[in-house]
Amino acid sequence: MQWKIGVIIDSLKLGVKKGIEKAAEIGADGFQIYITEGEMAPENLSREDREAFRKFVRSKNLEISALCGDLFKGFLNRQTNPEVIRRSKRFIDLAVDLQTRIVTTHIGLLPQDTNAPEWEIGVSAVTELARYAEERGCVFASETGPEEPALLKRFLDQIPSKGMGVNYDPANLIMGGPFDHIGGVKLLKDYIVHTHAKDGVCLQKGPTPFQNEYLEVPLGEGSVAFRYYLGALRDIGYKGYLTIEREVGEDPVADVTRALEYLRSLKI
DSSP states (O other), rough: OOOOEEEEEEHHOOOOOHHHHHHEEEEEEEOEEEOSGGGGGGOOHHHHHHHHHHHHHHTTTEEEEEEOOOOOOOOTTHHHHHHHHHHHHHHHHHHTTTTOEEEEHHHOOOOOOOTHHHHHHHHHHHHHHHHHHHHTTTTTEEOOOOOOOHHHHHHHHTOOOEEEEEOHHHHHHHSOOOOTTHHHHHHHTTTTTEEEEEEEEEOOOSSSGGGEEEEEEEESSSSSOHHHHHHHHHHHHHOSEEOOOOOOOOOOOHHHHHHHHHHHHHOO
16 A cells, blocks of 8 residues: 555544544544534634644644535535635635645536536636635645536636645545546546545436435445556556545444555555
């Protein structure tokens, strides 16, 4: 295994401090954490709190692979964008203070018609954020899932800044499509800066991605072809994190631990 393995702390459902301690205990290299509300939200962290958090992470020999700044509103709505952009910039500021460079989010469900007003609204909003991130040495990374990789690439190609990238989640592409989660790696190779290690199945395709019947399952038990997927990441020269995400399940710690062991068992 040539990649570092991370854990989304919120997946462990232990709280911040105990979650980070558990991530270190099970052998993770780093972690991602939600920062949209609660104790990790920028407005709740003083400069002293941020320094103390950095020291705590270092004391556990961990890295912060990324922050999750997904407000679940996207950037395609002209009315909500001002507040979403304002808060998203604070997420970037927090990333700088915590000495990580990636903040993940969702752009929103892109329209198939690139002439739709939502398309230009999204390009304008994301360009502003991408430039803000790039100026600070950071990247906003849109998670894959609600649209096929080719459509996401078409959108990202219109952003005139290197401050926008992709958080590649192969399970989302399966559950929300299903779309080609292997071919999408090559297609989005210039944008992938972070990945989620998650597995799932699409049970029945609906009229829109959000109306599919799908199921998230433990790593190795779904439709993600991990050997081929990781081989595709290797082929494009990806050297970032595989960050385990588990959004369901009765024993998240056990599921995440098994996922870490599963990834480490693969010979890629």
